[in-house]
Amino acid sequence: MNQFMAGSPSFRQMVEERYLSPSYNPEELAKCQPGTLGYAYYRHMHDNNFTPDWFSAVKPVDDWNYSKLRVLQTHDIWHVLTGHNTSMVGEMGLHAFYNAQMPAAWHTMILATGFLHTVIAGQTQNVPLIEAVKRGWENGRAARPYTPFTGRKCGSGLCKKYAMRTTFARPLPFTTLTRPNRAI
DSSP states (O other), X not given: OHHHHHHOHHHHHHHHHTOOOOOOOHHXXXXXXXXXXXXXXXXXXXXXXXXXXXXXXXXXXXXXXXXXXXXXXXXXXXXXXXXXXXXXXXXXXXXXXXXXXXXXXXXXXXXXXXXXXXXXXXXXXXXXXXXXXXXXXXXXXXXXXXXXXTEEEETTEEOOTTHHHHTTTSBOOTTTTOOOOXXX
């Protein structure tokens, strides 16, 4: 993480400030128009019976735990943005995307665990797993940096760190990152 912080002044600032986004209200997101990030995120959370604050046990007591908490706060939003579902294969595709955007040993460890799982459980998910990881990695390398820590890099400089909050009502551009992976 220190290497990533050294290369990203905005990330370093976010860590130093310990900014935590407010909790998302699923009932409010349900009011967003279909086709927007807010509505897609609401459907993702509702359809999977997820709650927005499932990670509340993580406390930002140091840089590592703060960074971990920010990833967890936005994890399911990234499922929506990248099109990777919540199956084991989808999770591995998302971690490949993460690793391409913000290299970290723990993303690589999670990916290694996914590949080990296919060896133990049988080879039925081997090809879909490789395809999801490849797609996640390629899309992560091709996408503009949009980390869960800093907000989106835009033409006028770094957008406000609160940018995710204001983009829930915008149309969701499915073609910007990837096509959804097929269900396994």
